Amino acid sequence: MDHLLIITIAIAVFALVFDFINGFHDTANAIATAVSTKALKPRHAILMAAILNFIGALYSTGVAKTVTKDIVDPFTLKNGSVVILAALLSAIIWNLVTWYYGIPSSSSHALIGSVAGAAIASAGFGVLHYSGFVKIIMALIISPLLAFGVGYIVYSIFKVVFKNSNLTRTNRNFRFFQIFTAGLQAFSHGTNDAQKAMGIITMALIAANMQTGTEIQRWVQVACATAMGLGTAVGGWKIIKTVGGNIMKIRPANGVAADLSSALIIFGATHIHLPVSTTHVVSSSILGVGSSHRIKGVKWTTAQRMVVTWVITLPISALIAALAYFILQLFL
Secondary structure (H helix, E strand, O other), X not given: OOHHHHHHHHHHHHXXXXXXHHHHHOHHXXXXXXXXXXXXXXHHHHHHHHHHHHHHHOOOOHHHHHHHHOOEOOOOOOOHHHHHHHHHHXXXXXXXXXXXXXXXXOHHHHHHHHHHHHHHHHHOHHHEOHHHHXXXXXXXXXXXXXXHHHHHHHHHHHHHHOOOOOHHHHHHHHHHHHHHXXXXXXXXXXXXXXXXXXXXXXXXXXXXOOOOOOOOOHHHHHHHHHHHHHHHHHOOHHHHHHXXXXXXXXXXXXXXXXXXXXXXXXXXXXXXXXXXXXXXXXXXXXXXXXXXXXXXXXXXXXXXXXHHHHHHHHHHHHHHHHHHHHHHHHHO
């Protein structure tokens, strides 16, 4: 079998593994608040999230095309197949490490940083498409800030609208409504996160001269959607605990406000074809809601630990990818 074909098949397999890991790593993004308020039983929540993640992943391909062409040019990338394989291995390693320790780090940061690091190792800093790369980085930075602000505003509105309502009845209604918002959250997660692996596989096909354009093939879309859905079905219980309880004590109204806020930001990013970190967006919306509810009720030490992880993910994943590229070069 052709050497390049073997590498391309390996990339497709590892990309699906990445999507599978992303699914159980980011299960908490969609269902942590609903599980923590007992709006949904864990098993039911995970099943719903898996189905809606799969459907969401088939929704569009705009984010996948951005990943394919806006970080580096896949048509001219030196040793492109090895670069992409090194990036995937790096992102998978970082995701597994953070999952093991229950840290809700960003799969998006890990993948973007890894692609950049491996490409730089191959052809130097000039290989980056700085306009596209900076646009992606800005989206990753700005989206959590927007999520915090929207979460704060949405819950502030809830406090005014429902201030004279019966507490027991209001909580019951919000708990029921949380089933809908958790589903919306799962669908939005699929529309953005699953597309990153689609973009990576498309890059590999272009680098191997198996594709001449940046369109996402249907089999790539279905395979990545399936991997994401199956990964979500496995579930990421350690991160569910962190997001669902270690940031603040979440009540039904808090959960609905956080879900609505983060889904709005993720849908907005998907609409303009930008990859964002669903982990960042969800966690930040919870922080915004918590600050609006009672700022002392937020466990800022957990938030601080999460922010540190977010900051270091890009450079560390880039370094791991560069190292992986040099090691792979010795054997491939």
